[in-house]
Amino acid sequence: MAYAEIxxxxxxxxxxxxxxxxxxxxxxxxxxxxxxxxxxFVGLIALGLSALMRMQIGFPGAIESIDAASYYQYMTMHGMxxxxxxxxxxxxxGFGNFxxxxxxxxxxxxxxxxxxxxxxxYLLSVIVLLASFFVPGGPTAAGWTLYPPQSITAGxxxxxxxxxxxMVSLAIFIVATTMGGLNYVxxxxxxxTYGMTLMRMPLSxxxxxxxxxxxxxxxxxxxxSAIMLLFDKLLGTSFFMPExxxxxxxxxxxxxxxxxxxxxxxFFGHPEVYIVALPAFGLVSDIISTHARKNIFGYKMMxxxxxxxxxxxxxxxxxHMYVSGMNPYFGFFFAVSTLVIAVPTALKVxxxxxxxxxxxxxxxxxxxxxxxxxxxxxxxxxxxxxxxNVIVDLPLSDTYFVVxxxxxxxxxxxxxxxxxxxxxxxPKVTGRMLNDTLGMLHFWITFIGTYLIYFPMHYLGFLxxxxxxxxxxxxxxxxESAHDLNAFITxxxxxxxxAQSLFLFNxxxxxxxxxPSGNNPWKATSLEWQTPETPAPHGxxxxxxxxxxxxxxxxxxxxxxxxxxxxxxxxxELAAGAEYVELEEKPV
Amino acid sequence: MNIPSPLQKADYGAGVPIDIxxxxxxxxxxGRAGERRAKVGLYILLxxxxxxxxxxxxxxxxxAQYADWRALTAPLQPLADPWQLWVNTGFLLGSSAxxxxxxxxxxxxxxxxxxxxxxxxGGFAIAFLAGQLWVWQQLSAQGYGVAGNPANSFxxxxxxxxxxxxxxxxxxxxxxxxxxxxxxxxxKLGTSVELCxxxxxxxxxxxxVLLVLLTxxxxxxxxxxxxxxx
Numbered sequence: 001m002a003y004a005e006i007x008x009x010x011x012x013x014x015x016x017x018x019x020x021x022x023x024x025x026x027x028x029x030x031x032x033x034x035x036x037x038x039x040x041f042v043g044l045i046a047l048g049l050s051a052l053m054r055m056q057i058g059f060p061g062a063i064e065s066i067d068a069a070s071y072y073q074y075m076t077m078h079g080m081x082x083x084x085x086x087x088x089x090x091x092x093x094g095f096g097n098f099x100x101x102x103x104x105x106x107x108x109x110x111x112x113x114x115x116x117x118x119x120x121x122y123l124l125s126v127i128v129l130l131a132s133f134f135v136p137g138g139p140t141a142a143g144w145t146l147y148p149p150q151s152i153t154a155g156x157x158x159x160x161x162x163x164x165x166x167m168v169s170l171a172i173f174i175v176a177t178t179m180g181g182l183n184y185v186x187x188x189x190x191x192x193t194y195g196m197t198l199m200r201m202p203l204s205x206x207x208x209x210x211x212x213x214x215x216x217x218x219x220x221x222x223x224x225s226a227i228m229l230l231f232d233k234l235l236g237t238s239f240f241m242p243e244x245x246x247x248x249x250x251x252x253x254x255x256x257x258x259x260x261x262x263x264x265x266x267f268f269g270h271p272e273v274y275i276v277a278l279p280a281f282g283l284v285s286d287i288i289s290t291h292a293r294k295n296i297f298g299y300k301m302m303x304x305x306x307x308x309x310x311x312x313x314x315x316x317x318x319x320h321m322y323v324s325g326m327n328p329y330f331g332f333f334f335a336v337s338t339l340v341i342a343v344p345t346a347l348k349v350x351x352x353x354x355x356x357x358x359x360x361x362x363x364x365x366x367x368x369x370x371x372x373x374x375x376x377x378x379x380x381x382x383x384x385x386x387x388x389n390v391i392v393d394l395p396l397s398d399t400y401f402v403v404x405x406x407x408x409x410x411x412x413x414x415x416x417x418x419x420x421x422x423x424x425x426x427p428k429v430t431g432r433m434l435n436d437t438l439g440m441l442h443f444w445i446t447f448i449g450t451y452l453i454y455f456p457m458h459y460l461g462f463l464x465x466x467x468x469x470x471x472x473x474x475x476x477x478x479x480e481s482a483h484d485l486n487a488f489i490t491x492x493x494x495x496x497x498x499a500q501s502l503f504l505f506n507x508x509x510x511x512x513x514x515x516p517s518g519n520n521p522w523k524a525t526s527l528e529w530q531t532p533e534t535p536a537p538h539g540x541x542x543x544x545x546x547x548x549x550x551x552x553x554x555x556x557x558x559x560x561x562x563x564x565x566x567x568x569x570x571x572x573e574l575a576a577g578a579e580y581v582e583l584e585e586k587p588v
Numbered sequence: 589m590n591i592p593s594p595l596q597k598a599d600y601g602a603g604v605p606i607d608i609x610x611x612x613x614x615x616x617x618x619g620r621a622g623e624r625r626a627k628v629g630l631y632i633l634l635x636x637x638x639x640x641x642x643x644x645x646x647x648x649x650x651x652a653q654y655a656d657w658r659a660l661t662a663p664l665q666p667l668a669d670p671w672q673l674w675v676n677t678g679f680l681l682g683s684s685a686x687x688x689x690x691x692x693x694x695x696x697x698x699x700x701x702x703x704x705x706x707x708x709x710g711g712f713a714i715a716f717l718a719g720q721l722w723v724w725q726q727l728s729a730q731g732y733g734v735a736g737n738p739a740n741s742f743x744x745x746x747x748x749x750x751x752x753x754x755x756x757x758x759x760x761x762x763x764x765x766x767x768x769x770x771x772x773x774x775x776k777l778g779t780s781v782e783l784c785x786x787x788x789x790x791x792x793x794x795x796x797v798l799l800v801l802l803t804x805x806x807x808x809x810x811x812x813x814x815x816x817x818x
Contacts, residue, residue, distance in 0.1 A: 003625070110625045178636055186629045216632065220640035231745060236735035239651060239742075255656030255738065267643070472652060587658060 003191045004545045007107045012539075015538070026112035027538050028097045034119045042126050043086035049074040051497050058490025060471045061386075068470040069157035072141035075468070076158075077129075079144030080166070084173060085126060087414055091279040092177065092215060093246065094123060095421060096184050096427065102528035103205050105193025105546045107539045109183040118179035125172035128165055136162035142166075143468065145269070148240040148261050152233040154247060163233060167226040174219045174226075184212040193527075195548035199303065200567070202526045202552040203296065206303050207282020211275045212312040217314070218271035225264040232256070262324050266317035273410050274313040277305055280417035281348055282502065284370045286351055286552070287417075287424050290524045291367035292359030295553035295562050297351045301512045305344035307352075312341040322390050323397045331390040338388035342512070349378060360556065360563070365439035369420025372447045373413055380409025385459065398468065401461025404454045412450045419446070419503065426507070427521050431534045432514030438506040442499060449496035456485050459581030525566050526552040623779040630783050634790050637753065641794050644749065648742050648801055649816070652809040658737045661803050666730050667743075670803050676719035677799060683712030684792045687785040694778035703768050706781060709788065710761050713754060720747055746798050750791065757787050 015021045025031060053074050057064045066074075097115070101108055109115045132139035140162035142151030150156055152163055152369040188201070188209045201209075228239040232253070240261040241253030289296040296302060318326060318334040352374050361367065386392045396402060419442070426434050464477055472478050472486070520529040532542045546568045554565035565574060651657070658665040667673070690705030724744065728734075734744045764780040804812075 111629060178633070181636075182629050182632050185632050186625060190625045190628055216636045217639045220636060221643050223640060224643045227749075228647065228745070231741060235741075237741035238656075238735070238738055239647070242814070252735070255654050257651060257654065260650055263650075264643065264647065 003106070003110075004193050007191075008545055010107075022252065024116060026108070026116045027113060028101050028109050028112070029536065031115055031119050031431070032094050032096075032098035035097060035122065036090055038119075038123055038126055039086050039090040039094060042081055042130070043090075046078045046081035046086060046132070047497055047500065049078040049081075051494055053078065054490040054493045056470070057472065058487040059575075060473060064579060069141055070138070071145070071470045072468075073139045073162070076141055076144055076146075076166075077132075077139050079131070082411065083144065083276070084170070085129065087276045087410075087418075088171075088177070088215070088272070089122060090418060091276060091414070092184065092208065092212060093119065093180055095204070095279060095283065095418075095425075096180070096212065099204055099528060100184055100187055100208060101191070102428075102531065102536065102540060103202050103526055103552075104188060104191065104196050105527050105541070105548060106187060107192040107541065109547070110187045110191050111128070111183050114179050115183050118176050118183070120178035121172060121179065125169045125176060127280045128172060129169040132158065132162045132165040132169075135165065137161050140166050145262075145265060146229065147265075148229060148232065148256075148258050149242060149244060149253075152229065152241070153244075153251070156467075159233075164230065167230045167233075170226045171223060174223045177215055177219055181216045184208060185216070193545045193548060196527075199300065200548060200551045202282070203285035203299070203302055203306070204279070204282040204526075206306050207278040207280070207285075210306045211278040212244070213277045214271045214278070214310050218268045218275065221264050221268035225261055228264075229261065259321075259324055259326055262321050262326075265320070266320045267314075269320060270317040271313045274309055276410055276414050278310065280373070280414040281306065283421045284373050284417050285348075285352065285355075286524075286526065287366050287370040287420050288355050288553060289553050290424075290522050291362045291364055291370070292356050292360070293307055293555045295360040295551075295555055297354035297357075298347075299551065299553060300345060303349055305347050308344040309341060312337065312344070316341055319388055322393045335388055335390050339385065342385060342388075345381060349374065349381075359390055363513065364423075365434070365436060365443055366420040366424035366522075368443045368447075369416050369423065372443070373416040373420065376408055376416060376450070377413040380405060380407075380413055384409055396461060398466055399461040400465045400467055402456045403467050404457035404461060407457075408454050412454065416447070419443070422507070424522065425528075427517030428528055428531075428534060428536070430514070431517055432510050433517045433521060434510045434514060435506050438502050438509075442502045442506065445499035445502075446496055449492050449499065452492040453496065455491050456489055460485060471552055520566075523562075523564050525554055525564050527567055530566050530568050589603070611669045626779060626783060627786075630786060631773040634787070635795070637790070641797070645797070645801055646744060648746065649809060649813055651738050651742065653813055655716070655739070656737070657739055659739050659805065659809075660727075660732070660743055661805055666727055666732055667803065670674045670721065672723050672726070673799060673803065676716050676723070677795065679712050679716035680792055680795055683709050683716060684785075684788045686712060687781070689755075690781050691778075694774065697774060699774065702777075702781060706761070706765060706768065706784075709784070710758065710765065712762070713758060713788070717751055717754060720751055743802055746802065747797055749797060750795055753794075754791055757784065757791065759779075760784060 015025065015027075021027075022030060025034075025120050052063065052066060055063050056071055072136065077246070097109070100106075137158050137160045140146070140151065140158035141156050142158070142163060146163070152159055152207060158166075188205060192198075192201075203493050228237075231237040232241050236252055237255040240255040240258050241251070241256040243254040244251055285296050285302060316334055316337045317336045318330050322331055322334075383401070387396060387402065387405055423439055426432075460482055465472065465481065465482055465484055472483070483486075519531065519534045523527070527546055527548065528536075530546060531540055547570075548567045549570045550565065550567055552567055554567075556563045557565055560574065561577075568585060652659075659665065661670065662668065687709035688705075690702045690709060693699075693702035693705055724747070727740070727743070732740050734741055760780075761784050763801050764777070764784055767777055769779060
């Protein structure tokens with residue numbers, strides 16, 4: 001018996017008490033909201049940390065409590081939280097959980113209990129991570145890459161407790177991701193409804209699916225490096241720790257290889273970029289297609305590009321290590337593979353633009369964020385081509401050019417997609433629209449503001465301003481103008497940070513006072529908008545699962561009155577209800 | 589069915605022409621049984637574990653190339669004759685075989701034999717873990733602590749990680765055993781037994797690979813590493 005038939009035959013157990021409904025819920029939609037709320041909460045902490053860091057760089061000494069140690073602690077926690085605990089968790093745990101079952105027409109994830117465990121284990125990892133703020137010595141100040149020997153050697157803040165909590169938290173997080181990931185992949189493979197072929201799935205599902213596969217294969221590398229580093233720290237082994245002097249005396253370690261850690265870390269670290277980017281690619285494809293009222297250009301190409309990027313992302317890791325002292329011959333291979341990965345990525349960008357071409361573009365808030373994403377991703381991607389070449393990377397390495405590059409491409413770009421997606425799918429989650437005016441305001445401040453923050457950073461990088469410095473005052477090679485620019489960037493950063501309160505207020509306010517959205521406010525085709533009720537109830541679909549007759553992108557089909565045809569509409573229904581118009585042959 | 593021709597092309601781009609009969613066929617599970625889901629989930633988990641152990645093994649091989657490496661299997665080192673590990677390997681083989689036997693019996697609906705196979709499999713697995721702990725205890729008693737040499741560290745680390753996964757398997761095994769005491773259909777029970785057996789076979793293969801790594805001489809590592817281009 002097929003999944004869909006079993007799902008229709010099974011009795012639904014609707015949870016009744018507050019605890020089973022909102023806390024120990026096994027409903028993928030509730031779990032998605034739990035994931036998202038935890039991620040946004042911890043993300044706000046990381047945002048606050050970045051404000052503190054910017055204060056120190058723009059106005060050194062203005063906040064007296066910031067010293068070198070605490071600055072590096074903020075930097076480390078900011079990076080790790082944003083990359084792992086916010087972006088990964090929100091895109092896979094939040095959007096993955098919410099959208100996969102709804103978009104493929106399933107009742108729920110295939111292992112709901114494991115799914116519930118996943119979010120609670122994630123919460124535990126966040127608690128362990130945040131606990132490091134309250135232990136003696138504070139959180140680790142090792143930088144988010146946690147390179148040994150510095151990360152576990154005295155002199156770096158947080159080498160007693162902070163680093164241990166960080167490693168333990170990461171290990172717990174990986175367990176949570178694995179539990180979630182098993183669900184997402186198995187659900188996509190096993191729980192699609194009638195007629196939902198793999199090549200009819202919306203690109204959001206494809207992006208999240210491939211990103212999950214990457215996460216399942218890449219996070220073990222972080223797990224391995226975290227466990228081995230914990231051994232070095234707690235048991236005195238020498239996996240990574242070389243023979244060295246610290247504070248005037250020789251350490252017990254000998255012969256370990258710090259570069260081995262870097263290889264393991266970046267074998268996780270680079271796929272991690274695509275674990276964040278691929279869901280964003282998918283979500284943005286759906287937003288663009290819906291709001292441009294046009295089918296996505298080159299759907300099959302888009303799918304294969306997602307798969308190609310996923311595969312290639314495993315063979316580019318050492319482009320993060322050109323200056324690490326590894327065998328220089330590796331640089332050639334990794335520069336080539338890095339440039340090769342630009343091909344499927346550029347293909348996606350062209351397809352987005354061709355989707356917009358001659359589209360009926362509605363400049364709604366989600367669409368604005370999606371368009372801003374394309375622009376930002378192109379800017380960040382192009383600087384990536386610079387840095388992917390060894391000869392350009394060597395002078396630019398460890399400057400603010402790198403900071404600008406990765407914030408543009410994997411900070412701002414995915415965050416813009418996350419905002420756009422929240423504006424787009426919030427009505428399906430809550431049944432109410434987000435406020436448009438607040439949304440527009442939020443968009444323009446965020447969009448222009450981030451460019452005012454990160455564009456000048458490229459220039460600072462060219463000037464040679466190094467990253468990871470606690471203060472920049474007394475260096476001859478940094479001109480006075482750079483300090484003014486830094487102050488400017490700080491003001492902009494604080495403005496953009498403060499503007500996020502508009503978004504938070506909007507989410508809160510619209511939940512109670514927003515305009516009721518109905519089932520399908522955007523007139524979209526994909527399955528999640530065809531649920532019988534909004535918000536969708538436990539089990540999503542009522543007694544019968546939906547039947548899928550077409551792909552997810554039938555917008556503006558010639559000859560059909562409405563400019564969209566939902567995936568559930570059959571050819572007979574279409575033929576019966578459609579106003580048939582004779583098409584004119586257009587001269588080519 | 590009379591459909592205007594532009595609508596026939598309505599699905600353009602997807603490359604899937606409309607064919608109602610075929611499209612109404614449930615695609616997702618390809619008509620497979622519901623228990624298939626659990627199996628697919630397990631296979632994906634095994635994929636994750638493959639990645640994990642592969643990376644540990646690569647780290648092992650890379651680290652073994654450094655000058656300070658003193659292999660535990662070198663002459664006069666404690667594992668020069670690793671007979672204890674062979675005994676443990678025997679336990680794990682027995683464990684895997686017993687679970688396979690239980691799996692076959694479940695398919696043949698022989699409940700009693702299935703239960704025996706299941707219990708025997710778990711017993712052997714516990715014996716394996718005890719044996720591994722005994723090796724640990726012997727090593728540390730001879731002064732080969734975890735921090736003594738990277739070779740020791742890797743020995744404890746790899747056997748520990750493998751053991752932890754077997755321990756996790758024993759939790760699933762315990763749940764399956766408790767199911768045999770409750771009123772669970774043989775079909776569901778058979779699925780649980782099958783999942784246990786697959787997991788055990790996988791851990792057996794992982795152990796055999798680790799055994800090869802851990803008991804090879806330094807020259808072998810050097811040859812393997814050279815072959816891999818390190």
